[in-house]
Amino acid sequence: MKTDIFRNPNAVRLIELLREQGAVNRSAVSKALKISDATVTRLTNQMLDFGILQETRDSSRAGLKGFPSKLLSLPRDGLMSAGVFIEPDRVQVGIFDTEGLTLSEEQIPVDVRSFPEMVQKASESLRAQLKKIDVAPSELIGCGISYPGQHTGSAGKVQKTDQLAQWPSIDIERDLAPHFDMPIFHMNDGKVAALAELSYGACKGVQNFCYIWLSYGIGGAAVIDRNLYLGERSLVAEFGGIFPKSKSRPSGQDLLNTLKAEGLDFGKLEDIPDDVLQAEVTLKWVARAAEQIQWLCLVIARTMDPDAIVIGGSLSQVLIDQIYDHLIQCETLGEDYLSPKPTFIRAETDKKPHLGAASIPLYYLTKQTP
Amino acid sequence: MKTDIFRNPNAVRLIELLREQGAVNRSAVSKALKISDATVTRLTNQMLDFGILQETRDSSRAGLKGFPSKLLSLPRDGLMSAGVFIEPDRVQVGIFDTEGLTLSEEQIPVDVRSFPEMVQKASESLRAQLKKIDVAPSELIGCGISYPGQHTGSAGKVQKTDQLAQWPSIDIERDLAPHFDMPIFHMNDGKVAALAELSYGACKGVQNFCYIWLSYGIGGAAVIDRNLYLGERSLVAEFGGIFPKSKSRPSGQDLLNTLKAEGLDFGKLEDIPDDVLQAEVTLKWVARAAEQIQWLCLVIARTMDPDAIVIGGSLSQVLIDQIYDHLIQCETLGEDYLSPKPTFIRAETDKKPHLGAASIPLYYLTKQTP
């Protein structure tokens, strides 16, 4: 199994290095990872054999003395994976390459909200997509599946809570694995956005960060030393609960409520038209939400002191951009916040939740100790 | 060097196991740590040679068939260490055994607030104490030193900030090591209380916890997967800043201010007499502070979801106990907090900050990768 190489922490570190820095030669690797040249040679030769590394001429060093160096880089097709992101109203399935670029994707509308049926459709779509792009299932490192639920309580949206009753006891070996011809991994829906950012997005080189995920609710994730920190009850970064439900909170549902009070009734966030997004009432809501999130960032900075706070979500990108702009422009996070503000990062991958799902396999293969 | 054994993670895990469970036999170790019998034999034999493990007869298995098992446990004198805790008004120096029990201790009042002089006095005291209990410096695994400062900013107390200007650039090899005949380690004052709790106190078996340290200010620490998490700017768990300075915050300084407004002027927290601690004004302050800390716990639970929240500090133990009682008795942490409350733990070692300092060596020897 080529993925066995991920048990070696240096292999994982090498992949992260190449993700961050692009192509480098062996000598640079040994310096960056602080391991000996000999180790780099042995490790890279194994990875070359497995096809998760490729060697190219280093033209930048042409004309110089000494043994000509060879550049190491990640082949596009070396670490392909599939992702299935299940939501109440639709299922998104995609196949992605080493760099997180989309090789193929499909959105499947859901009519019957039955878990077996949704999984069935997802696996059929995946099989068809693989055929279309002419890739064998065994060439992928695995398939990540994400679905709502697994929370202990308070899922923000009532819809989700309803679903919970039906999908509480999903067993990966019994309910998922038989449908797919590749290793299967799954994870709580709220955390995969952070994983995508970690592996493919704007957090490739960031050690510690908190993700604020703006959707119907306000969720998020915490990454510490490049590991997703889940906490005891998987309630980490469930920021919604900090804002009392009885008052207004900076969530998509709250925006819908605010618009409804003005006679603008939309069922889904994506149904809000552009003119409403630019209307006075929305701008006012954004201003208030941004203030609340600024305060949330102060709390996060004071409790977790991350290198960066990442802003993203399935809320309209325009609104998220506005909130992000507020955060990078405000002078200080709060009254007594004398230290430099943490770095704010605009999420890059939040429009592709199935990429998040597809990043689960690599995460488990590299971070888990099974 | 006997401390080299700590480079082996299984040795560290074994020590933690024995701290938690007391004496166990090799077979139980291999099951608990999920390593092979052979590995346990080799590892334990090395540790026995180094004197950081001892073997005793297992009387509990007497009368049963099979090879009689031998119990492994930590000898009292196997992991002795020294701690120096420097405060503006005094220096506390102590020597502690494997279990964190005090072998010797001394409190040195400070007249001249000069760092070299304080270190000088501390090292003299340590030398004298070692002589008194007839222990050679080389028998200790090291000496931990903790002093205020190293913060990037906002140190809560103005006094501290004044000190900062004098002690910003302490170099361990130049300013500390020459005074001691053993390995030296140092750490930010606010975090060592959590370390003491982790190694010797109430958090021996806890994977993730947040510590709320109530002193002149409100600080704390976060422990994730039994590692102290320091964050990018060492501002982790600097909870004080969450409460705007312009309003009242649940800190010792705020109590002093409150008492002063009532005509009760005390310069130090420890000067507050018992009758004042039981007076109406203090009870009222405690009630308000407990509410604020309950809210802080909600925020911590929502952002970090730790297994436990630890309450301790150098504030009067009576007051801390009252705040702790409030937390364990309140129904829920807040309006929307539907999940079970995190476990609250009353700190056990908060009256011995020099024990905290003494736990720095073991922490660095086991967790650091130098």
Add this chain to the structure above:
DNA sequence: AGATTAATTTGCGCTGTGAAAATTAAAAAT
């Protein structure tokens, strides 16, 4: 052509590990 240079590879010894066989000391069966 030979010297120099710098990247990479090879040879060797070390540490830590698990699987499986061997050893050990006690109780139980004969």
Add this chain to the structure above:
DNA sequence: ATTTTTAATTTTCACAGCGCAAATTAATCT
């Protein structure tokens, strides 16, 4: 009293990963 059974522990063997130091390689420089 001897043999068998039992369960903890140790030993043997093979292997993976690492660093050090020496060797190799393919360029440029003299």
